[in-house]
Amino acid sequence: MAVRSCQLQTALFQPRDFVQTSHRASAVRFPSLTGSSYPSQSQSVSPCCCRAVLSTPILKDNGKQPQNQNETFDDEGRVFNFAAGPATLPASVLKQAQAELYNWRGSGMSVMEMSHRGKEFLSVIQNAEASLRSLLNIPDDYAVLFLQGGATTQFSSVPLNLCKAGDAADYIVTGSWSDKAFKEGQKYCNAKVIWSGKSAKYTSLPQAGESSLTPGARFLHICANETIHGVEFKDYPTHLGDTLLVADMSSNFCSKPVDVSKFALIYAGAQKNVGPSGVTIVIVRKDLLGNAQPITPVMLDYKIQADNNSLYNTPPCYSIYICDLVFSDLLEKGGLEAAERRNIEKAKLLYDAIDSSNGFFKCPVKGEVRSLMNVPFTMETAELEASFLKEAAEQGMVQLKGHRSVGGIRASIYNAMPRAGIEKLVALMKSFQARHSS
Numbered sequence: 361m362a363v364r365s366c367q368l369q370t371a372l373f374q375p376r377d378f379v380q381t382s383h384r385a386s387a388v389r390f391p392s393l394t395g396s397s398y399p400s401q402s403q404s405v406s407p408c409c410c411r412a413v414l415s416t417p418i419l420k421d422n423g424k425q426p427q428n429q430n431e432t433f434d435d436e437g438r439v440f441n442f443a444a445g446p447a448t449l450p451a452s453v454l455k456q457a458q459a460e461l462y463n464w465r466g467s468g469m470s471v472m473e474m475s476h477r478g479k480e481f482l483s484v485i486q487n488a489e490a491s492l493r494s495l496l497n498i499p500d501d502y503a504v505l506f507l508q509g510g511a512t513t514q515f516s517s518v519p520l521n522l523c524k525a526g527d528a529a530d531y532i533v534t535g536s537w538s539d540k541a542f543k544e545g546q547k548y549c550n551a552k553v554i555w556s557g558k559s560a561k562y563t564s565l566p567q568a569g570e571s572s573l574t575p576g577a578r579f580l581h582i583c584a585n586e587t588i589h590g591v592e593f594k595d596y597p598t599h600l601g602d603t604l605l606v607a608d609m610s611s612n613f614c615s616k617p618v619d620v621s622k623f624a625l626i627y628a629g630a631q632k633n634v635g636p637s638g639v640t641i642v643i644v645r646k647d648l649l650g651n652a653q654p655i656t657p658v659m660l661d662y663k664i665q666a667d668n669n670s671l672y673n674t675p676p677c678y679s680i681y682i683c684d685l686v687f688s689d690l691l692e693k694g695g696l697e698a699a700e701r702r703n704i705e706k707a708k709l710l711y712d713a714i715d716s717s718n719g720f721f722k723c724p725v726k727g728e729v730r731s732l733m734n735v736p737f738t739m740e741t742a743e744l745e746a747s748f749l750k751e752a753a754e755q756g757m758v759q760l761k762g763h764r765s766v767g768g769i770r771a772s773i774y775n776a777m778p779r780a781g782i783e784k785l786v787a788l789m790k791s792f793q794a795r796h797s798s
């Protein structure tokens with residue numbers, strides 16, 4: 361059976377029109393959760409088309425000697441890095457950046473040394489924007505901004521730009537990041553949580569009819585993928601009337617196609633799927649620019665940034681350059697449809713290993729909303745987990761410790777994590793279980 365595309369899932373909605381009035385709260389509609397893009401165990405997936413760039417077991421003279429034939433260090437001592445962000449980048453991108461570091465394309469300079477207003481860097485940022493527009497099919501009436509301050513700064517920028525002080529704004533809180541967005545939003549608007557997954561330890565998403573918009577709410581904020589808890593929207597709320605849909609896509613940005621036109625604003629810190637830390641991408645409908653609250657710092661005013669093509673002040677040039685390389689790499693590898701196929705296949709390997717372990721490994725997240733990007737799992741005791749993490753590190757699989765707030769194990773398997781890394785992890789899980797099952 362073919363893997364279903366996320367793009368088809370809007371068909372799962374009941375097409376009942378939503379009319380927002382100022383007198384009553386209205387139901388936000390959520391997709392049927394059976395529309396997950398993560399295939400169940402009974403579904404098969406097509407063969408992987410992703411190149412396993414780090415799969416060759418090679419001895420290395422970096423002071424670490426692999427302990428067995430299955431070691432994953434490549435000939436330059438690189439590991440499989442399962443970090444949640446900053447995260448692993450495509451090997452080909454790093455190699456290109458390395459080759460271009462000292463003298464970028466004959467300019468006689470590194471990108472780090474260029475004027476951000478010179479023709480060389482302008483070509484970089486313009487190419488980055490063009491490639492991103494092509495990848496996500498971003499309509500012309502949306503501005504693309506390359507900003508600083510991380511996604512955390514957007515927690516403030518969004519209400520400052522979209523609301524007047526005192527406007528109502530709704531938040532769906534599905535984990536730590538959307539909770540932080542809500543708490544920051546409270547400073548600049550009348551922010552309200554209309555659904556929270558806290559009581560279920562953030563292992564689920566709202567289902568149809570479970571939440572209602574506040575009448576007149578200026579926007580509804582969601583976190584498309586909760587990096588710490590591993591829950592991911594497979595499709596997005598609809599029937600919002602005049603309420604604007606805003607999404608923090610930091611940890612699943614460019615991992616799959618997205619219909620940008622459904623959103624008023626999308627933002628994402630780059631350091632998971634598309635680049636290094638230091639640059640935050642904002643995609644915002646142009647008609648929403650120009651209404652920032654008077655207290656808005658100049659750097660957070662989207663109109664000022666858009667009018668200046670993200671060059672109001674000195675931007676994070678090198679980070680933008682790496683994003684440009686990553687976008688080109690994604691385009692070369694078939695765009696976001698192909699990226700999504702690879703991500704589904706990789707996630708399936710790992711979730712299947714967890715689900716077929718007879719409870720030795722447990723993923724707390726409900727099947728339908730499991731993230732393709734961040735896979736949390738636990739074992740019976742903290743001692744077992746510590747021992748597993750130690751063995752993993754010895755075998756060149758690092759940064760697998762769960763976030764300090766939730767513990768356990770978390771494998772972040774973004775676009776650039778090779779399938780070979782997940783196969784290696786799954787092999788360790790099986791051998792570890794065999795050795796530790798009573």
Ligand SMILES: Cc1ncc(COP(=O)(O)O)c(C=O)c1O
Pocket residue numbers: 444445509510511512513537583585586587588608609610611629
């Ligand atoms: C979903 C999500 N939102 C926001 C943030 C905060 O990002 P930053 O550190 O770039 O401010 C993170 C960081 O991991 C995240 O995963």
